[in-house]
Amino acid sequence: MQEYLLMIVAAMFINNIVLIRFMGNCPVVGVTSSVDSALGMGAAVVFVTTMAGTTCWIIQKTILEVLGIEYLQTLVFILVIATLVQFVEILMQKVAPPLYRALGIFLPLITTNCMVFGVSVLNIKEEHSFMETLVFSMASAVGFAIVLLFMAGLRERMDSAGRVPKLLQGVPITLITAGMMGLSFAGLMGLD
Amino acid sequence: MGPVLTAIVTVGAMGMLASLILGVAAKVFYVYVDPRIGQVGDLLPGANCGGCGYAGCTDLAAAIVQGNAPANGCKAASPEVAANIATLLGISVEAGERQVAQIFCRGDAAHAERKFIYKGIKDCRAAQLVSGGDKACTYGCLGLGTCVEACMFNALHMGANGLPEVNTDLCTGCGNCVKICPRHIPRLIPISQMAATYCSSHDIGKVVKEICEVGCIGCGLCKKVCPEKAIELDKFLSVVDPTKCNGCGKCFEKCPTGVIQAVVLTSKSLKMAA
Numbered sequence: 080m081q082e083y084l085l086m087i088v089a090a091m092f093i094n095n096i097v098l099i100r101f102m103g104n105c106p107v108v109g110v111t112s113s114v115d116s117a118l119g120m121g122a123a124v125v126f127v128t129t130m131a132g133t134t135c136w137i138i139q140k141t142i143l144e145v146l147g148i149e150y151l152q153t154l155v156f157i158l159v160i161a162t163l164v165q166f167v168e169i170l171m172q173k174v175a176p177p178l179y180r181a182l183g184i185f186l187p188l189i190t191t192n193c194m195v196f197g198v199s200v201l202n203i204k205e206e207h208s209f210m211e212t213l214v215f216s217m218a219s220a221v222g223f224a225i226v227l228l229f230m231a232g233l234r235e236r237m238d239s240a241g242r243v244p245k246l247l248q249g250v251p252i253t254l255i256t257a258g259m260m261g262l263s264f265a266g267l268m269g270l271d
Numbered sequence: 272m273g274p275v276l277t278a279i280v281t282v283g284a285m286g287m288l289a290s291l292i293l294g295v296a297a298k299v300f301y302v303y304v305d306p307r308i309g310q311v312g313d314l315l316p317g318a319n320c321g322g323c324g325y326a327g328c329t330d331l332a333a334a335i336v337q338g339n340a341p342a343n344g345c346k347a348a349s350p351e352v353a354a355n356i357a358t359l360l361g362i363s364v365e366a367g368e369r370q371v372a373q374i375f376c377r378g379d380a381a382h383a384e385r386k387f388i389y390k391g392i393k394d395c396r397a398a399q400l401v402s403g404g405d406k407a408c409t410y411g412c413l414g415l416g417t418c419v420e421a422c423m424f425n426a427l428h429m430g431a432n433g434l435p436e437v438n439t440d441l442c443t444g445c446g447n448c449v450k451i452c453p454r455h456i457p458r459l460i461p462i463s464q465m466a467a468t469y470c471s472s473h474d475i476g477k478v479v480k481e482i483c484e485v486g487c488i489g490c491g492l493c494k495k496v497c498p499e500k501a502i503e504l505d506k507f508l509s510v511v512d513p514t515k516c517n518g519c520g521k522c523f524e525k526c527p528t529g530v531i532q533a534v535v536l537t538s539k540s541l542k543m544a545a
Contacts (some may be wrong), residue, residue: 138285148278155285162289166296173300246400 083214090218093268096194097226098261103194107230108253117231119178121224123186125217127167128195131160132216135199136209156199164190194223229260307336307360314356315345318423322346322445336360346370347424347443370444370459372426372437375471376412377530379432382484383411399453407482410472412456418448427457439536460534465518466511468493468531473506487530493522502531 096102103124110120135156143149168186171179179186189195198219202212233256237243243252312332319327323344325334334340335356342362343353350369357363389398389405395417398404404413412434419427419435426441427448435448439462448457456471468487472479476488489507501515502522509531522531 142281142285146277146281148274148281151278151282154282158282158285158289162293165293169293169296169300172302176302 083210086211086214087218090215091222091225092264095222095226095264096198096219097223098257098264099268100197102197103192103223104257105188106192107227107257108250109188111227111231111234111253114228114231114235117227118224121227123167123171123178124189124192124195124227125220125224127160127163127189128198128220128223129213129217131156131163131195132198132202133209133213134159134163136202136207136212139203152200152203156196160195160199161190194219226260230256305333305336308332310359311335311356314348314352314359316347316352316443318347318445320347320423320443320445320447322443322447338362347445369462371439371442371462371536372444372446372448372457373460373467373469373534374412374435374437374456375458375467375469376410376434376456377469377485378406378408378411378483379414379434381432383408383486384482396451396453404454408472408474408479408486410454410470410474411483411486413454418452418457421447421451423447461513462536464511464513464534465516466520466522466531467534468509468511470508470530473508475507479507485528485530488528490527492525492527493531496521496525 090096094100097104097107106120106124111117138155138159139149139152143152143155164187167189168179171186198216201219202215205215207215230253234253237252237256247255308329309332312329315328315332317328321327323331323340323346325331325340325344328345331340331344335342335344342357342360343350345352384407385405386402386407387405389401391397391401393415395404395413395415398413398415403409406413414429414433414435416429416435419429423445424441424443426438426443427435428438430436435457437457444459446459449455449459454471460467470485470487472483472486474486476490479486479488487508489504489509491504491509493509494502494504497516498519498521499515499517501512501517503510503512511531518533520533523529523533
């Protein structure tokens, strides 16, 4: 049990997928203008990453390794992720239309979010068991969602404070904020 | 089975399975979308210019169908399109006059002074940040063509004198050029407007005379001579009221700098206005 707890903390904070591993940076800048959309995007990514991570692990173990075609990993994983994202999109349009409209272009963009693919590959590379894969995928995605949420909260406050110099407004201040958040997360290194 | 065949068969099978799942999902989770939204969307220009205030043409189409936007909500579409949409939905269309953009500056290189030579990014918004632009006149056109790039309908192009020109046939009045220009030189006027003061300077006459030969010096002669009282002075800049102006042209002759002029439309627009 303890090892899973350690793994969750490590994946969420110490080796945060966005700030330490530098994956999935596009949505951190793109979808963080309001807390609502960040929350929706975060939830969608948690769902897709967990599903994709475990599905990719199963396919890797039962098909690719059995047939000895591990070199097709990249191709197959992308296929799985693309299908999943498409599936989530269809489902969301039916179940949660406001969320579907709020996420707009960013939902299909999860397909190209390298974080989803990165987590799937990391699972294989670090030789996780199935349970570890499940926990690691979800924890990494939650770490991503947390950064998204922090960022959206900070940006909303900065916007309402309205004291950002004109030449730093928008993306520049977001990147500076991301850098500072990265530094503070780096302070957690060595905890494990 | 050779390794190549294994790869082909496995990946092919997985692809088929994925498409099967998606196909089934699309049927099971099918969402009813009002077909009229699609029909209205087809009638709209589809440029997604955002001139209507909605996120795109599809959003506007949905708003029109739901009755949240008028049938002529699209600023880029011709009145015929609005009429077609109204017929499709069985609603009436409130007539609004078509608007076109005009460039309210005539200070080209031959007539207007420059403070310095700007050699930066070819974008008016960037030039504006460098000591407020290279033009001596703080209201005049910087002439780097940002509005031309912003126009989605190819209605703007840079003329030989380095100032943008409007093709009123193609201009839809979406207002993208108005929004993007750091100095708001392009402005929308009703297509029936006969005369306009092609200058944006609120500087006093002395300052304008020093830096530009074709600016409005705010002398007020046009206001005095106008029989219809259609001209007002707004901080040393004459402004023509399109509802009163009848295009008699008396002000054109009186204006010392020739800045107040007849609005020139391209042939097709002339017919539409008439």
